[in-house]
Amino acid sequence: MKFGPVAVAEAAGAILAHSQKLAAGKRIRKGKRLDAGDVDALRAADIRSVVVARLEPDDLGEDDAAALIGQALATGGIRAEAAATGRVNLFAESAGLFCAEAAKIDAINRADPGITLATLDHLRAVEAGRMVATVKIIPYAVARSAVEAAALHAADAIRLEPFRAHKIGVVATRLPALKPSVMDKTLDALAGRLRASGSSIIEELRVDHHERDVSAAIGKLLPQSDMVIVFGASAISDIDDVIPAAIRIAGGRIEHFGMPVDPGNLMLIGDISGKPVLGAPGCARSPAENGFDWILQRLLAGRRVTADEITGMGVGGLLMEIGTRPRPREEIARRPKFAAILLAAGQSRRMGSNKLLAELGGKPLIRQLAEVAEASMAQIVLAVTGHDAERVERVLSGAGVKFVRNVNYERGMGTSLAAGLATLSDDIDGAVILLGDMPGITTNMIDRLLEAAASQAPMPIVMATANGVRGNPVVLPRRHFAALRKLDGDEGARRLIAEHGDEVVTVELGDAAASDLDTPEALAAAGAQPVA
Numbered sequence: 001m002k003f004g005p006v007a008v009a010e011a012a013g014a015i016l017a018h019s020q021k022l023a024a025g026k027r028i029r030k031g032k033r034l035d036a037g038d039v040d041a042l043r044a045a046d047i048r049s050v051v052v053a054r055l056e057p058d059d060l061g062e063d064d065a066a067a068l069i070g071q072a073l074a075t076g077g078i079r080a081e082a083a084a085t086g087r088v089n090l091f092a093e094s095a096g097l098f099c100a101e102a103a104k105i106d107a108i109n110r111a112d113p114g115i116t117l118a119t120l121d122h123l124r125a126v127e128a129g130r131m132v133a134t135v136k137i138i139p140y141a142v143a144r145s146a147v148e149a150a151a152l153h154a155a156d157a158i159r160l161e162p163f164r165a166h167k168i169g170v171v172a173t174r175l176p177a178l179k180p181s182v183m184d185k186t187l188d189a190l191a192g193r194l195r196a197s198g199s200s201i202i203e204e205l206r207v208d209h210h211e212r213d214v215s216a217a218i219g220k221l222l223p224q225s226d227m228v229i230v231f232g233a234s235a236i237s238d239i240d241d242v243i244p245a246a247i248r249i250a251g252g253r254i255e256h257f258g259m260p261v262d263p264g265n266l267m268l269i270g271d272i273s274g275k276p277v278l279g280a281p282g283c284a285r286s287p288a289e290n291g292f293d294w295i296l297q298r299l300l301a302g303r304r305v306t307a308d309e310i311t312g313m314g315v316g317g318l319l320m321e322i323g324t325r326p327r328p329r330e331e332i333a334r335r336p337k338f339a340a341i342l343l344a345a346g347q348s349r350r351m352g353s354n355k356l357l358a359e360l361g362g363k364p365l366i367r368q369l370a371e372v373a374e375a376s377m378a379q380i381v382l383a384v385t386g387h388d389a390e391r392v393e394r395v396l397s398g399a400g401v402k403f404v405r406n407v408n409y410e411r412g413m414g415t416s417l418a419a420g421l422a423t424l425s426d427d428i429d430g431a432v433i434l435l436g437d438m439p440g441i442t443t444n445m446i447d448r449l450l451e452a453a454a455s456q457a458p459m460p461i462v463m464a465t466a467n468g469v470r471g472n473p474v475v476l477p478r479r480h481f482a483a484l485r486k487l488d489g490d491e492g493a494r495r496l497i498a499e500h501g502d503e504v505v506t507v508e509l510g511d512a513a514a515s516d517l518d519t520p521e522a523l524a525a526a527g528a529q530p531v532a
Contacts, residue, residue: 001141002054008042014052015061015140020045031062031085031140053140062086062137065147069108069115069135072151077160078132081508084467086137089508092126095196096162097301099123100133104157111153112146114139119158121316125297126160127196127455131508133158134468161301163197168229169221170201173209173242175233186231186285193293197300209233214246222250222272227299229278236266236279243279244268252277256307260314264291269305276305287457289319336429336454338475340378340446341420342369342401344436345386345409354388356436357395366392366436370399373434376446382423384416412490421481430459430477433493438472440512449475452507460505461497464513470506471513 006014011034019030022045028038034052042050055061060068063083070080070088077093092098100122108117119133126132170190172183187204194200202224207213214230221228230243238244239257247254252272257279259267268279276299284292294313298305344356344366356366366383373381383401385392386409393403406419417433424431430453432446445464453462453475462475476484476493483496497504 001056001059001139003052003139005049005051007049008039008047011042011050011052012036012039014054017051017053017140020047020050055141058144059141060144060147061141062139065115065137065142066135068147069117069150069154072154073117073133073135073158075156075159077162078158081467085469086140087468088135089131089465089468090133090135090158091508092128092130092132092160094128094160094162096126096160097123097297097303098126098130098132099159099161101157104153104155107153108150108157111150112142114142115146115150117150117157123294123298125196125293129508131468131506132160161303163199163297163300164302165198165200166194166226166300167202167224168194168199168227169218169225170204171214171217171221171228171230172204172206173214173231173233174206175209178233182285183231189285189287190229192287193296194300199300209242211242211245211249214243215249218246218250218252218272218277222275222277225275227276227278228272229280231280231284235282236268244270247272247277247279250277255305256310259291259295259310259317261291261294261317261319263288263319264294264317267291267295267310269295269310291317291319336459337427338378338450338453339424339428339431340373340376340381340434341417341431342366342373342381342383342434342436343413343416343420344383344392344396345389345406345416346413346436354391356392357388360439364395365439367395367399368439369434369436369441370396370401372441372443373432373446374400375443376432377450378432378446380424380428382420384420386410386416408488411488413492414487414489417492418485418487421476422485424481428478430475431481432473432475434473438512441473441509442512445509445512446473448509449473449507452505453477456505461500461503462505462507463497464509465506466509466511466514468508469514471509473513 014034016028016030016032016034019027020042021027022041063086066086066088067083070090073090074080078090079093081089098120100119105117105119114137116136116138117133191201203221205217205221207217218228232243236243239254244254244257247270250272252270255269255271257268258265263283264281266281270277280292283290295305357364370381381401383396383403384406385403386406389405404419404423406416408415421431432449449462449464453459459477463470464473465471480496484493
């Protein structure tokens with residue numbers, strides 16, 4: 001590939017390396033292959049030269065290169081989306097364990113500096129639709145030979161081991177100090193861990209904390225179970241303690257006791273007649289991620305967990321201090337409560353009229369979005385108005401929307417976000433922020449974002465993506481509301497999101513997450529009719 005400046009007269013057929021502003025607010029975006037009309041427009045804007053990339057005969061363009069590698073990776077329960085801007089995102093087709101072969105991934109990344117592949121951790125539990133990997137071609141083209149070499153390494157480099165539905169028997173031991181309510185919550189936490197795999201608890205037996213009682217309970221459950229889990233009222237402190245002794249009495253053997261994962265050190269795994277019997281550590285009573293999850297997830301995916309595998313979990317095994325690590329979805333007493341905030345205070349300076357009132361399909365854009373939001377999981381829909389407030393509120397009348405006026409709207413979008421968050425009651429757990437000029441957003445898309453937020457604790461920041469590129473809407477959890485209520489100017493939540501990048505979860509929505517109507521041309525291209 002040849003890269004560098006050329007005279008505009010010689011630029012036709014080349015790829016524009018940097019966006020160029022033209023007259024009347026128009027521009028040519030980077031990455032566009034220039035045609036004769038583009039050359040004329042550049043000349044009319046008095047632009048003499050541009051920086052371009054020109055492919056050579058043995059080159060593959062960024063999208064073609066990314067697509068070839070992406071398709072080679074898309075096997076074993078993983079699908080690839082269409083290439084865009086040199087990127088292909090890959091997603092799990094079902095819930096399961098994501099597996100990555102480090103040596104093959106390293107080989108792909110070493111095939112050429114312009115070829116990159118990033119994945120989730122090896123043996124990460126994922127839900128259906130979770131993005132597990134992304135291919136990105138950095139330059140506008142790379143050598144075909146390098147792409148073909150990378151594609152060869154891609155065979156079986158990643159795969160998904162789907163969860164399988166298991167029948168789980170549970171033994172819970174009793175001691176006077178252990179409250180029945182704690183035992184109830186333990187069972188609820190386990191049910192939450194099993195939900196993604198479609199597994200179920202077939203029966204729970206509560207017995208005294210004595211090896212003979214535990215052994216008898218295991219023996220009763222085992223014929224009808226694929227796996228038995230024992231929650232002891234007292235932690236296992238030795239290989240000859242009550243629970244391991246009970247497994248031996250029942251005719252089983254101890255595979256391994258202890259693990260280098262904290263929380264989770266006192267994990268025990270045994271076997272009776274080819275069926276796993278687990279002695280759960282005390283931390284398994286909590287829904288927070290711990291070493292018990294790592295063992296259970298592997299077993300639910302049909303893997304055999306060996307002592308060597310357990311003793312190899314030390315690197316990455318320190319979980320105790322990671323407050324933002326996602327937790328298994330749990331059944332909780334109260335579902336999170338969400339607000340939808342419509343930012344409808346902008347001045348539409350570049351439009352000549354209020355774009356939110358422009359009609360698409362016979363209905364104003366802001367009215368369409370309000371109805372979409374009102375039909376979503378959000379319990380309250382709030383419109384922040386400012387410029388042209390009376391007209392916007394009149395258009396939204398009867399849509400089930402509450403209003404707050406931002407008297408500082410001229411200072412920028414950040415003030416509108418702050419004003420909206422300031423009005424929310426204390427029982428709101430999170431808010432989805434909606435821009436009024438995104439007609440492609442649907443109720444289903446909003447619900448997907450809110451479900452992603454509701455499915456983890458603590459609630460993450462959830463961002464929509466368009467072909468892997470972050471866009472809008474975004475879901476913000478309550479713990480950040482105080483900081484966001486101090487916003488001023490036009491920056492919005494971008495800085496806060498950047499500072500808390502480890503909390504961000506993305507949901508791919510496609511082009512709808514990027515299709516805002518910021519210019520009269522974009523408005524016209526969408527088929528919307530401006531209203532004076």
